[in-house]
Amino acid sequence: MSIHANIEILSWESAFFKRKTAKLHFASDAPIVSLDQLADYDIVQAKIATADTKLIDAILAMGFWLVESEIDFCLNIASRAKKHSLDLAVATEQDIEILKSIAAKAFSYSRFRPPWYRLTDNARFYSVWLEKAVKGTFDDLCLLVNDKQGNIQGFVTIRKLPTEKEARIGLLATAPAHQGKGVGKQLLAAACQWCEQQGVERLRIATQISNIFAMRLYSQMGAQIESTAYWLYRGRHDPI
Numbered sequence: 001m002s003i004h005a006n007i008e009i010l011s012w013e014s015a016f017f018k019r020k021t022a023k024l025h026f027a028s029d030a031p032i033v034s035l036d037q038l039a040d041y042d043i044v045q046a047k048i049a050t051a052d053t054k055l056i057d058a059i060l061a062m063g064f065w066l067v068e069s070e071i072d073f074c075l076n077i078a079s080r081a082k083k084h085s086l087d088l089a090v091a092t093e094q095d096i097e098i099l100k101s102i103a104a105k106a107f108s109y110s111r112f113r114p115p116w117y118r119l120t121d122n123a124r125f126y127s128v129w130l131e132k133a134v135k136g137t138f139d140d141l142c143l144l145v146n147d148k149q150g151n152i153q154g155f156v157t158i159r160k161l162p163t164e165k166e167a168r169i170g171l172l173a174t175a176p177a178h179q180g181k182g183v184g185k186q187l188l189a190a191a192c193q194w195c196e197q198q199g200v201e202r203l204r205i206a207t208q209i210s211n212i213f214a215m216r217l218y219s220q221m222g223a224q225i226e227s228t229a230y231w232l233y234r235g236r237h238d239p240i
Contacts, residue, residue: 001058004030007037010045016128017121019043026055035062043116043235050228064232068111069209073223074202077195080222086186086193091134091142091155098152099142103130106173109208111231129171133157139170143194145186153178156187158194161204167195169205172214184217192221 005024013021019042024033026048038044046064048055060066091099104123112122132138139157147153154174160167169191174183195203207214209228 001054003033003055003058003062004028005033005046006030007033007044016125017117019117021045023047033062038062038234041235043233046232046234047229048232050230056230056232059232059234062234064234066230067113067116067233068231070206070229070231071209071215071225072204072206072227072229073215073218074204074226075192075218075221075223077192077201077203080192086190088190088194089144089146091144093134095142095144095152096131096134099130099134099155100127102152102155102173102175103127103171105176107171109210111233116233126171130155130157133159133170141194143187143190145183145190147178153181154183154187156191158191158203160198160200165199165201167198167200167203169203172205184214185221188217188221 003024003026005026008023008025010021010023013019020040021043022041023045026046044064046059047070048059050056050069103126107126108119108122110122110126112125113119117125129138130142133140133142139159142155142157144155145153152175154172156172157170158167159170169188172184172187172191174181174187192203195201203223204226205218205223207218209215
């Protein structure tokens with residue numbers, strides 16, 4: 001089976017990780033992708049719906065490797081059970097260093113992981129993402145859950161989507177010392193309340209299929225599964 005796809009050069013990722021990176025966008029009217037084209041990149045990414053087994057088989061035959069499985073949820077804000085109103089705490093620049101220290105360790109098992117990316121680069125990537133969210137230059141904002149002493153227990157970043165009345169959670173993490181205390185549920189409730197205030201009707205969030213805790217939390221909050229996919233990579237990776 002020939003692979004028809006357009007190759008998008010991921011300029012920001014290429015510069016950030018110092019690895020020439022591209023992503024395939026599959027389309028029946030796109031040109032056929034050759035192995036010589038793929039060999040020009042350090043990493044080529046592909047995201048494929050789990051049900052598309054023929055395309056998965058074809059891409060594996062071209063030397064791609066399974067990196068991560070992803071499940072995408074959608075939460076209807078209006079349909080969720082209303083709880084007591086929360087005092088939303090929005091992160092400011094004075095919180096950035098603490099938040100970066102949490103983010104640097106929270107996502108080490110994401111698709112930006114060894115052997116494709118160094119752990120130090122993984123930590124740097126999510127630290128930068130978090131800082132940009134607090135400053136509103138990537139995600140729109142970062143909400144916090146604090147304990148009674150004002151210590152940060154966790155954070156969630158959110159951005160509105162071009163699609164009318166939709167938003168997506170970017171990062172959601174609980175500080176290690178506060179795990180197992182229901183912080184994740186509070187963070188998701190805070191995100192839903194913010195969406196309600198902003199007139200957002202649907203909140204989207206993706207996680208790894210292996211993250212049973214997250215999937216259980218989102219389901220308990222009323223989120224519905226919308227899609228599942230695999231991320232696959234091909235290319236040269238450093239011995240890490």
